[in-house]
Amino acid sequence: MPTGALPPLTIREYQPGDEHAILATFNRVFGQIDPTFRPRTLETWRWQFERNPSGSRIFLALTEEGQVVSQYAGLGQRVHLQGERASFSQSVDSMTDPAWRLVLREPGFFVLTARPYGERFGGPGPDQDVFMWGLPVWSAWRVGKTYLDYEVVRTVLKLVAPLERVDLSSGPASGVEVEPVERFPADVEAVGAARAALCGAMAVRDVAQLDWRFVERPDERYDIGIARRGGAAVGYAVYRRGLFARVEGEGLICDFICPPDDVGTRTALLAWLVERARASGAERLVTLFPDTSPEWLAFQRQGFHAAGTAYFVVGKSFVKRHRIQWLYQNWFATLGDTDLV
């Protein structure tokens, strides 16, 4: 799609080989605005966009020379949606080269790239996402709400507990043990499916997805603990120490799945997380759960306090049945569903 009277740009879907130009612009754009930014490698890009078992989507605005001026991209999420399979996507890494922002002020190349992206990938059809969401920076949000019909799903509070405040007094349930693993075992899939059955929408936690997210990522390492009772997986947690919400060295609970009413398994996993945090030098555990989920209150009852963040989840639903307020009430996600950790 040529852009008419504007400088000769083409807006189109990603084609193999574009990744080099994407990375060149990505590293230049984000390097200019984020002092903590580490340039992304091609290996990490390929992991993120090529090897995600739930797929990815990218639209680009390119110059005649093949330079990426603007990108709108999303990471796919296969989801359980009220007992059926569907797809969501998390919008990430959207950008416009600052040198081109002045060329077209309103609505800008960002919007010109995002609109065909939404038309192509948003909807109820096969290979489409019924819901697109993200955690935007403020400037992206201004554009998103004005031109792309994004709405706020929730403002985000985090859950925080200094290690000594985590209440383990109920003790792990008799017979529940937490086993550290290098890769996710097959029986963890039943844990995810059981949790998904308790909410309206949740990303699929199968071995392929979990290994991709937490084992195969080339630039971060995660600790994985599987809770077992009588040999069968009944829950799991994923831990990493790192930066979150502008605080360095946080003990991050990146994923935590177990039956919400199973206090014994939750306590066993929390005990393992406290031990992991101590070993890594973190002073407190931090995580996210939807405030509408049972985990939100359960974690508070075990010593976590809610605290503010600058994050807010926004999204656009492409089906009437699952409007934003429905998603606010019924969509379960953890920190590991985001690209924040």
Added chain:
Amino acid sequence: MTERVMKDYEVREYRDGDLPSLLECFNLVFREGNPAHVDRTRAEWEYLYARNPAGRTVFVALHAGKVVAQYAALPITVSVAGKDRTYLQIVDSMVHPAHRRGLKHPGLFALTAYPFFDAFCGKDKGWINYGWPVDAAWRIGKTFLGYEVVRTQHVVARAPDPSATHPPEVERLRRFDDQARWLYDRCAGDWGASAIRDERFLNWRFVENPFHDYLLLGVRDGEGVLRGYAVYRFCNWKLPRMGLIVDWLVPPGEPEVGELLRRAIDARAAADGATAIALFLPEWSPWFERFQDWGFLVWPTDYYMVGRSFHPRFDMRWLRERWWYQLADSDLV
């Protein structure tokens, strides 16, 4: 604007003489699907709109001389960077059922709101419109009226402590006096924006309120100076029999005052048989953490707190991060 509404409608600011048909319409609309609705009286309307110390902001749409729609707000005087400004809490907005389908989108609701905005909102008028809308009003508000989410609204809540006893240092206040403003000024320094808690506002909101009875609790120092207060109401709200802290004004640097008031609220709520004590607190306030230290949990509600800014400097993020408000700033309780 009247033309846009169709020639059969007149949209304008409220005038004396509109009240009988306004109340008739209001009670018809709010009786719909709500068997607990108690018809609003002239005295109640006059308390809300005629005696509000921050003024009256009401627009109506009339058909054949009778009010069939209203877009209205309860203004509050807010201190923003030391200057008095006006925020408008949008309340009681309605359209008569017989007039909801007569117009194409955006409909009479929005077409009554637009001239209200022209009259009362802007950089030299009301800076912020806000509210906790019901679902139908929120859909119209975001689609046609430019409202956005400030935050997903939480309450901080827990069951009363049955062992609490009323501390003798906490006294019952009959009315607020000029010390309320002194106390407010000591607290407001850390806030970007907050409704001014002075005796006019507080006595109008809590003492002269014809709808509800409130318990005013205060702590004074040895010289009789007010060091903190809490306003309590026992009522059915999100749960039956709740003990609500409708307003809480204590300097964060004086936790011992907060502790006394918290114990007094616990004792009163336990005596009332309350199922829960609850309040609104911004998550950036030190009291948000302190109440959690006292065993309160942070619960979701079904409310979005929404707003529309008429001043480019104050967007929803600024409001979320800087605006101190309580249940007292709402008409929810």
